[in-house]
Amino acid sequence: DAGITQSPRHKVTETGTPVTLRCHQTENHRYMYWYRQDPGHGLRLIHYSYGVKDTDKGEVSDGYSVSRSKTEDFLLTLESATSSQTSVYFCASCPGTRSSYNEQFFGPGTRLTVL
Amino acid sequence: AQSVAQPEDQVNVAEGNPLTVKCTYSVSGNPYLFWYVQYPNRGLQFLLKYITGDNLVKGSYGFEAEFNKSQTSFHLKKPSALVSDSALYFCAVRVVLTGGGNKLTFGTGTQLKVEL
Numbered sequence: 001d002a003g004i005t006q007s008p009r010h011k012v013t014e015t016g017t018p019v020t021l022r023c024h025q026t027e028n029h030r031y032m033y034w035y036r037q038d039p040g041h042g043l044r045l046i047h048y049s050y051g052v053k054d055t056d057k058g059e060v061s062d063g064y065s066v067s068r069s070k071t072e073d074f075l076l077t078l079e080s081a082t083s084s085q086t087s088v089y090f091c092a093s094c095p096g097t098r099s100s101y102n103e104q105f106f107g108p109g110t111r112l113t114v115l
Numbered sequence: 116a117q118s119v120a121q122p123e124d125q126v127n128v129a130e131g132n133p134l135t136v137k138c139t140y141s142v143s144g145n146p147y148l149f150w151y152v153q154y155p156n157r158g159l160q161f162l163l164k165y166i167t168g169d170n171l172v173k174g175s176y177g178f179e180a181e182f183n184k185s186q187t188s189f190h191l192k193k194p195s196a197l198v199s200d201s202a203l204y205f206c207a208v209r210v211v212l213t214g215g216g217n218k219l220t221f222g223t224g225t226q227l228k229v230e231l
Contacts, residue, residue, distance in 0.1 A: 004158075031216050042205060042221035043159075050216040058218065090158055094216075103149060104219060106158035 003027040004107040006091050012113045019078040021110050023091030031094040032074040033104065034058075034066060036087040043090065049074055081114045088112070117142045117210045119189075121222035128196045128229055136191040136225045138206030147209035148189045149219060150180055154202045162204075165189060176200070196229045203227075 004025045013019050023032065031050055035043040035058075045058030047066040055066050063085060065077045078085055088111050092104040119140045128134045140146050147166055151159040163174025170182045180191045191204060203226050207219040 033218065040223055042223045043219075044221075045218050048212070048216065048218060056212065092159075103161040103164055105161070106151075108158045109156075 004091060004093055004105055006089075006107040006110050008110060009108065010111045012115065013081050014115050015082060016080050019081050019112065019114075021076045021089055021091075021112070023074045023076070023093075023107055025072055025074075025091075025093045025105075025107075027093060027095065027105070028071060029093035029095045029105070030071075031104075032068065033092040033094070034064070034074065034076045035090045035092065036060065036085075037090060037109070038087050046076065046089075078112075081112075083114050086112060086114045117146075117208050117220055119148070119206045119208045119220065119222040121204075121206055121225045123225050124223075125226040125228065128227070130198050130229050130231050131195050134193050134196040134200070134227065134229070136204050136206075136227060138189045138191065138222060140187050140189060140206075140208055142208055146182075146189075148180075148182065149207040149209070150174065150178070150189075150191050151205045151207060151221075152176075152202045153205065153224075159205065162191070196227075198229050198231060201227055201229045 007022045033048045034046040037043050044060045049055045049068040067075045090109050091107040094104045149164045150162040153159050165172050165182045173179045203224050205224050206222040211217050
């Protein structure tokens with residue numbers, strides 16, 4: 001966890017409000033990821049980035065957008081939060097190339113509650 | 116589609132006994148498999164990975180995993196469990212993404228409880 005931080009760690013918001021979660025890594029990793037963790041589903045990929053300004057959708061991307069303007073920062077935005085987006089959100093990063101077998105390193109998570 | 120399955124939601128074991136957390140995979144081509152552990156209110160920590168080579172992979176905290184191609188399994192093991200091993204364990208498989216890079220597809224997790 002040492003090289004990846006997430007903010008905020010906890011957030012409670014209301015349905016319909018925008019929310020931005022921030023991930024910051026100091027490892028100069030090329031790849032960054034946003035996952036959500038829900039009981040019975042494990043972790044599911046929301047969006048990922050393979051470089052500055054290069055992002056793509058994961059398997060549960062509806063209702064989410066991302067931006068990466070610097071190598072170290074990866075932002076996840078819920079444009080209009082819904083109760084179904086109540087979850088724990090994890091950021092991860094990974095060095096290397098497209099074909100690398102490097103493990104991913106995870107941040108401590110953000111617990112988001114949408115009322 | 117590449118996937119992993121963890122058939123047990125929870126595993127209970129007495130301290131000092133050997134433990135096994137099961138994982139099976141379904142992939143096309145060579146599987147690249149990982150185990151992670153999650154302690155309460157923490158992010159996931161990498162334990163070990165199988166890429167190629169020896170079927171027995173050794174990892175952090177005394178854990179090891181056995182890759183079995185014929186049974187499409189990658190079970191996590193430890194010879195002697197500790198109470199401090201109690202945590203949520205995830206198996207994962209690497210998936211190459213068409214847009215570039217790769218992702219991990221996770222199993223649903225197995226809660227390990229080690230009791231005195």
